[in-house]
Amino acid sequence: MIAKLIEKIKQTNAPICVGLDPLISHIPDYILEEKIKKYGKSTKAIGEAFFEFNKEIIDKTYDLIPSVKPQIAMYEEFGIEGMIAYQKSVEYAKEKGLLVIGDAKRGDIGSTSLAYAKAHIGVSDILGEKIVGFNTDFVTVNPYLGTDGVKPFIDVCNSEDKGIFVLVKTSNPSSGEFQDQLIDGIPLYELVAKKTCEWGAMSMDGNYSNVGAVVGATYPKMSAILREKMPNTFFLVPGYGAQGGTAEDLKPCFNKDGLGAVVNSSRGIIAAYKQEKYSVMEFGDAARAAVKDMIVDINRVL
Numbered sequence: 001m002i003a004k005l006i007e008k009i010k011q012t013n014a015p016i017c018v019g020l021d022p023l024i025s026h027i028p029d030y031i032l033e034e035k036i037k038k039y040g041k042s043t044k045a046i047g048e049a050f051f052e053f054n055k056e057i058i059d060k061t062y063d064l065i066p067s068v069k070p071q072i073a074m075y076e077e078f079g080i081e082g083m084i085a086y087q088k089s090v091e092y093a094k095e096k097g098l099l100v101i102g103d104a105k106r107g108d109i110g111s112t113s114l115a116y117a118k119a120h121i122g123v124s125d126i127l128g129e130k131i132v133g134f135n136t137d138f139v140t141v142n143p144y145l146g147t148d149g150v151k152p153f154i155d156v157c158n159s160e161d162k163g164i165f166v167l168v169k170t171s172n173p174s175s176g177e178f179q180d181q182l183i184d185g186i187p188l189y190e191l192v193a194k195k196t197c198e199w200g201a202m203s204m205d206g207n208y209s210n211v212g213a214v215v216g217a218t219y220p221k222m223s224a225i226l227r228e229k230m231p232n233t234f235f236l237v238p239g240y241g242a243q244g245g246t247a248e249d250l251k252p253c254f255n256k257d258g259l260g261a262v263v264n265s266s267r268g269i270i271a272a273y274k275q276e277k278y279s280v281m282e283f284g285d286a287a288r289a290a291v292k293d294m295i296v297d298i299n300r301v302l
């Protein structure tokens, strides 16, 4: 699957994914009011509003980008109706030819991880009938439980041609609390990186592995170390834009061939219409313009 992502990045010349992280405060009033009129102040209204919002963002950007990354938490907040909006958004993005990275940060004991892997990137068997759950192309994985918590995801990557991104060095301010702790003189994030490379060797897809790494844009010195230690690992890089990561900060995430990373921006794209020059009706056009700016900004440093 990573080879497909790389192919689409080359086609679009855009190593980016648009984060579909809707919040009620992102939804234009005219959409929210229409849904509330129809369904009342309910989770159904929010789910419908989220899908309409995402659909417009996808319609206005799909020809420019290789991928989207819906953040499942934003949908889970609204229970079943939120999850329906998640699934509909995943399906719609795929219909438009986009690859979908489900940001769910799953991971548990082996048997439970297998269920998560099947739910997000795999297939399940119902009395001989094969069915898919969310059917995303990639899912983010929390490695805290170790190899038996990650291996089921790798098995599913291999059987279904899918991919995962393992949390290695996250973008948030407190990420160092655990991730930077030294163990025998080596920071934990480097140990996780080493393990991720070992896991990656079990699922190579061309020059890169289907087992990628989440590496935050906000720690460029650490990204440089990781890039050197993980030459065959593709990075999913959050933290650009709203969290302060700049194009210069992203540079170390890429290999010399200009590949090796896909950069996420969520609020920076989907809430771009909040700038003064746009009206609320133009939220899709604002997202398109923000994507174009992001592509130029990143290509400038590659």
Ligand SMILES: O=c1ccn([C@@H]2O[C@H](COP(=O)(O)O)[C@@H](O)[C@H]2O)c(=O)[nH]1
Binding pocket: 019, 021, 071, 103, 169, 170, 171, 172, 214, 215, 216, 238, 239, 240, 241, 242, 243, 264, 265, 266, 267, 268
């Ligand atoms: O280290 C991490 C891992 C995941 N994320 C997720 O990426 C987006 C970032 O959103 P922005 O609005 O572009 O800041 C969000 O879904 C996070 O949960 C991350 O930020 N850092």
